[in-house]
Amino acid sequence: MTTYPSDSTRLKTAKLIEEWFLATGRDLPWRTALPHSRGCSPWGIMVSEFMLQQTPVVRVLPVWEAWMKRWPTPADLAAEPASEAVRAWGRLGYPRRAQRLHAAAVAIVEKHDGAVPDTREALQALPGVGTYTSAAIAAFAFGRRESVVDTNIRRVHARLFTGSALPAPSFTAAEARLAEELLPEDRAESVTWNAAVMELGALVCTARSPKCEECPVAAECAWLAAGRPDPEYTPKGQSWHGTDRQVRGAMMAVLREAGAPVPRELFLARPEGWDTGAVTGAALDSGLDSGPGSGTVDVTWSAGDGVFRTLDALHRLQAPADQLERCLAGLLTDRLATESDAGVTL
Known part of the structure; x- marks a missing residue:
């Protein structure tokens, strides 16, 4: 059962997670939520969001860097055939993402004068941009107050506030309401909060081997308080060999x-x-x-x-x-x- 935290608990939790993130967050080239960030164009953030779908950061980094060197703007990519995007995608997997990113670049050139649009609605009208990706680009590229909920964030929310080992197999309305409830009102703080919870799920509150001893909010965690109960279901791993x-x-x-x-x-x-x-x-x-x-x-x-x-x-x-x-x-x-x-x- 979802427990909606009080204002004082929410503020305390947010402060602890954000302080942890600002002190230990990875310095990724597309990240803008850290004080020492190098800055990144909206296009660079958009490219990273496409590449990071179901793909770990360590595999994305070299491909993203080569991509941005070759195609630093949507117009640069749109000027080349889609086959070149697929070729440059390398071994990231799901190469249709490269096709869709190329199609999005063409749409940006044709409909937005080559500039990545800055609203969730306009972003979601682009090829290959769904609910999550549009919210992430709006938040991280343009500082919009958007609820960004990926797998890592869902897992942190589930453990911290519901006491569940894992979130539901599919994103639920209750999860969406909780994410909105937790999102800070201040726009800048909301961007940092999204990035911080995502980082906590990626590095500490991991699916299989959570590092609870390193968690900045372990004392507040409903899952730990319940004795770390097992998941209510067994996640289906993605098979690969022979497929x-x-x-x-x-x-x-x-x-x-x-x-x-x-x-x-x-x-x-x-x-x-x-x-x-x-x-x-x-x-x-x-x-x-x-x-x-x-x-x-x-x-x-x-x-x-x-x-x-x-x-x-x-x-x-x-x-x-x-x-x-x-x-x-x-x-x-x-x-x-x-x-x-x-x-x-x-």
Whole structure:
């Protein structure tokens, strides 16, 4: 059951968490809520919010820095094809985020004169920007008083005020009301509060191994007071090995590395006896019916070593033929890849 804190408790809790954050918060290049922050453009904050969706900071940092060096404004990104955004996305996963970020950059140029809009409503009208992302950009880029609630914040709220080990599987109306109740009235303080609680959940109040001895509000925590009860449900972990996501990711790695179209046959089976650096007249056993009396395809193709390494990694997964076909078709349907007579490319 949600316990709404008194004004005095809320103020005390907020002060303790914010003091902890101001003293120990990570100096991330897109963070503006710390006194020593280096400053970041609204576009840089927007890019970080897209990249940080379901992806840890340590993986995002190098990609974000390279991205901002190459495309410091929405106009810079919009001027290039979406395929370049997907290529630069690297191994962050969920490459459709790169497509949507590119589409958002185009919309910003066409509808907002190249400037990231500063209201939640205008932000949410952009491609790929949902409820959470619009609130986060409005708060962190423009200092708006917005309730920003991600997984980390939900977990802190659940433990601190409801005594639950984990928040509900899906975001509830009660959680939204609690988040609004906790949000400071002052705009600047509300931005710091959002960033501070998010940081507490990311570094201390973690899902699996919370560091309660380091928590600045351990004495106020309803979950600790209840004896750290177990979760009411078992979170479903995201599987990876053997999934379509893994195979699609391996195919995307090939396309990012390749500077020219890749014959579709090379995605569907590994040629016997190929030499790294070239496939010349190789009989490719695709396991498919490629003609009367034949189960092979003749391929003449050459590329750099990096492409062959990624192709080798794809085929080491030993995915069945129907999965390879399905995953390649999915990339084409999602427009993460295109196909011509010459082959498949971003």
